[in-house]
Amino acid sequence: MADTQQHEIRTERNLFQALKVYGHPRVVGMAFLGFSAGLPLMLVGATFTAWLRDLGVDLAAIGFLSWVGMAHSIKVLWAPVVDRLELPVLTRIFGRRRSWMLAAQVTIAIGLFGMAITDPTENLWLVAGLAIMTAFGSATQDIAIDAYRVEAVKRERQGAMAATYVGGYRVAMLIAIAGALNIAGFSNWTIAYGAMALLMGVGISTTLIIREPEVVVDRMTLSMEQRVADYLATTRHQGALRDFLAWFIGAVICPFADFMKRFGAMALVILIFVATFRISDIFMGVMAQPFYRDLGFSLSQIGNITGAFGLAMTLTGAAMAGVLVARFGVTRMLIFTAFMAPATNLTFAWLATIGPETYGLVIAIIADNITGGLAIGVFIAYLSSLTNTAYTATQYALFSSLMTLPGQFLAGFTGVLAEAVDWVWFFIITAGIGTPAIVLAFVLARYANPDRINRPGMSG
Numbered sequence: 032m033a034d035t036q037q038h039e040i041r042t043e044r045n046l047f048q049a050l051k052v053y054g055h056p057r058v059v060g061m062a063f064l065g066f067s068a069g070l071p072l073m074l075v076g077a078t079f080t081a082w083l084r085d086l087g088v089d090l091a092a093i094g095f096l097s098w099v100g101m102a103h104s105i106k107v108l109w110a111p112v113v114d115r116l117e118l119p120v121l122t123r124i125f126g127r128r129r130s131w132m133l134a135a136q137v138t139i140a141i142g143l144f145g146m147a148i149t150d151p152t153e154n155l156w157l158v159a160g161l162a163i164m165t166a167f168g169s170a171t172q173d174i175a176i177d178a179y180r181v182e183a184v185k186r187e188r189q190g191a192m193a194a195t196y197v198g199g200y201r202v203a204m205l206i207a208i209a210g211a212l213n214i215a216g217f218s219n220w221t222i223a224y225g226a227m228a229l230l231m232g233v234g235i236s237t238t239l240i241i242r243e244p245e246v247v248v249d250r251m252t253l254s255m256e257q258r259v260a261d262y263l264a265t266t267r268h269q270g271a272l273r274d275f276l277a278w279f280i281g282a283v284i285c286p287f288a289d290f291m292k293r294f295g296a297m298a299l300v301i302l303i304f305v306a307t308f309r310i311s312d313i314f315m316g317v318m319a320q321p322f323y324r325d326l327g328f329s330l331s332q333i334g335n336i337t338g339a340f341g342l343a344m345t346l347t348g349a350a351m352a353g354v355l356v357a358r359f360g361v362t363r364m365l366i367f368t369a370f371m372a373p374a375t376n377l378t379f380a381w382l383a384t385i386g387p388e389t390y391g392l393v394i395a396i397i398a399d400n401i402t403g404g405l406a407i408g409v410f411i412a413y414l415s416s417l418t419n420t421a422y423t424a425t426q427y428a429l430f431s432s433l434m435t436l437p438g439q440f441l442a443g444f445t446g447v448l449a450e451a452v453d454w455v456w457f458f459i460i461t462a463g464i465g466t467p468a469i470v471l472a473f474v475l476a477r478y479a480n481p482d483r484i485n486r487p488g489m490s491g
Contacts, residue, residue, distance in 0.1 A: 053353060057183045058191045060241045064132075064176050065199025067234020071139045071169040073207035074146075074227055075099050075162045081212060082220050086152050099159070102166040104436055106174055110428035111286070113174045126243030128182070131175035133238045138168035140231040147224035172234070177431065178423035181415040182244035190356025190364075193411035197349040197404060201342055206230070209338070286422035286429075293419070297479040301417065304471040305430050306437045308410055311373035311465035312403060313438030315458065318445045322379065322454055327387035336392050341400045348404025355405070356412050361481040365413055368406035369472035373465025375402045380458035410434070416481050 053059070073079075079099070083092070113131050117123075121130035142165030151158040180192050207227060214223040291298050323333045355364050378395040385391045414434070418426040449457050475481065 053191055053195070053350075055184065055188055055191070057241065058188060058195055058353075060237055061180060061183075061192045062195040062199040063233055063237040064179070064241075065196035066203040067136060067199075067231065067237065068169070068173055068176050068196070069200035069203030070207050070227065070230055070234075071143065071165055071172075072103070073204055074143060074211065074224070075166045075169070078208055078211045079162060082215070082224075083151055085215070085220070086150075088151055088155065092155065099162045099166045102163070102170040103173065104432060106170040107425070107428040107432045109171070110174050110425045113171060114178070114286070114422060114424035125238075128175055128179040129238050129241065129243050132172060132179065133235065135168045135172035135175060136231055136234045136238060139165050139172065140228050140235070142168060143224055143228035143231065147221050147228060173431075174424050174428050177427045179241075179244060180411075181418050181423045181427060182420045188357070189412040189415045190361070190408060191353035193356075193408040193415075194349040194351075194353035196411070197352075197407055198346045201345055201349075203230075205339070205342055286419075286425040289419050289422060290417070290426060294417075294479060297475070300471060300474060301479060302433060304468060304475060305414070306433050307465075307468045307471065308369065309372070309406075309434055310438045310441065310468070311376060311461050312406070313435065314441055314445060314464055315376050315379070315461040318449050318457065319379075321449070322383070322457075323392070325454070326383065328392060332387075332389065332392065336389070336396055340393070341396050344397055344400035345404035348401040348406075349408045350404075351401070352405045352408025352412070356409060361409065361413050361416060362476050364405075364409045365481060366469075366472045366476060368402070368409045369465070369468045371402045372406045373462045373469075375399045376458045376462040376465075380455045380462075383454035383458065413481050 076099075117127070118130045118134055121134060124130070125133060142161050145161040146158055146165070149158050149161065176196075180196060181189075184192055211223045211227055214226055294301055319337075323337070352364070375395075375398040378398045382388075382391045382395045414427060414430045417430060448460065452460070
């Protein structure tokens, strides 16, 4: 009896310690930065296209303007600039990460305000330019916030940082869609986009309050960069060309060389795992809305169950990720979510067999969204463990771009697959697509265990 009581006390103490991770100031602040990151995404995406169509802009123009959102998929191209280039005055006052966050947030706010006061029916080209400006500001903010999140806390708090980030991000996306559409319905689009521009004040205020993370460059990184300096000291190139080579090697070559040197032969396996981890989710997600309609669910059922309720389930999963990573570590949770993420696609196959039953949709959304929130939180913690804080922005931008691009490309063929097979087999196939990620998770646990990765320059 005494042993049982002692075990229960230890379990409660461990759980309490795991929950305490959410009380860390930087973990709390991450929720507000997540909100700032999630707000502009839909305002140059789904909400933007709804606005244009509402004003009668033709479908062809709307289709071309959807390319604005590609800024987030190619942000790795200018991540080295965010990693290494100091902004005049701002970097000296706020530090490397906060200066870029602040500059990006102000750019987004200006872009959204400009869109608010511009009529697309009269100046579509100007609205398009402002949307592009907002999208690139948003992608740049993502780079800086991702780097800050990785550098700000140690590994055991990364799950909680990811959870609060996802929570803030999802709430902002809901406001940017449902909130903006409702404001536009009650008043007009100028007020709607103006209100969204004001909400960027959440991110700006947070950036001004938080502290710049303390980053320590490890010995291996210093040695590699010293070799670059030695090479440049002996090169025949002088002047601007030499300065450019110094920046290019340090900002672009060194981050990739560092990653390959630290992980060796496993580097390619890690990159393939990153590229395949979310494929089943992205692949299935594109056809989710058409599936609900084909099955016979009403728009109100879809909106209520997959909208607010689905968001609550995603946030629940993300919160669980923070606790579970702190309690069990990244490795075991990575294997668990690699298996569960595609497995929950089978709940939709089951839903296809029972038809438009509300309880079936509720069960499918609970399973899919809780697992999805959990998987995203755990995966963000894993990606954070892979980076060297000397090159955080560049390396994390590479991982986050690689995480979505393959799935987004393959998702273009989901309509063809759905028409070729019935819905039951469609979801079974999407579940099977997740098999490589499960196998690779076990391989990484054996040969590149995430909990044993020594992330250089890790902060407190």
